Amino acid sequence: MTAPSRPVDPPGTRAIGFDDPGWRFDGPGTAPVRHAAELRVRAPRGADLFRMPGAYEASGIPWLSRRVTGDHTLWTRVTVDGREFGDAGGIVVHDGAGWFKVCVERTRAGGWAVVTVVSHPVSDEAAGPVLGGPDAELLVTREGRRYAVFHREHDGGDWRFVRTFFGADEADVRVGLFAQAPFSDACTASFAPLRITPTALADRR
Incomplete structure (x- = not known):
């Protein structure tokens, strides 16, 4: 499904360079390589966010994050250098209910897909659209508690619509860019500057 309201630099849009002082890095792993126009995050073995008690749990990813308040739409392009299933990079959102991530991820078959995980608090994972390669633009839009996710290659x-879900009822959330390598030695994700506008998409389906 196509989003009728494409955010092609609408009024109020700003690009946030990775040299902006509002960013904060949290490990594991080494500090990311970042310049104003490019970010590279390297995930060490085992880096992942997932919570399925009794089956699989992981609680640490390298991510560069910043606080975002109120309704917004944000997007970035991510390119993933990964060789094993689960290698990925994308956008993660933390709020009072838990966290959510959308990523470009290596599949078990060796291809690439958009994958989303909502953990409020147990992880609800969904494999989304198949991609032609290891890169795509990812978009998250928020209005109140409702989020929607889109992608384009x-x-x-x-x-293209991916999914919608509800988050916590709070003004501030922390939004970040991350890499993961749950089953491989390492994975690197590269990002273009984050673009953000202080409004939600008018049509989220």
Whole structure:
């Protein structure tokens, strides 16, 4: 499904360079390589966020994050250098209910797909659209408690709907860019500057 309201730099949009002082890095792993226009996050073995008690749990990823208040739409392009199943990079959102992530992820079959995980608090994982390669633009839009996620592979193309869900009822959330390597030695994700506008998409389906 296509998002009719594409955020093609609407009024109020700003690009946040990775040299902005509002960013904060949390491990595991080494500090990311970042310049104003590019970010590279390297995840060590075992880095992941997932909570399924009795089956699989992991609680640490390297991510560069910042606080975002109120309704917003944000997007970035991510490119993943990973060879094993689960290697991924993308956007993560933390709020009072738990966390959510959307990523470009290596599949068991060796291809690539958009994968989402909502953990409030137990992880609800969904494999989304299949991708032609290890890169895509990812978009998250928020209005109140409701979030929606979109993706597109090519700049200027239509945004494609991935999923919607509800988060915590609080003004401030922490939004970050991350890499994970749950089963491999390492994985690196590269990001273009985050673009953000202080409004939600008018049509979130």
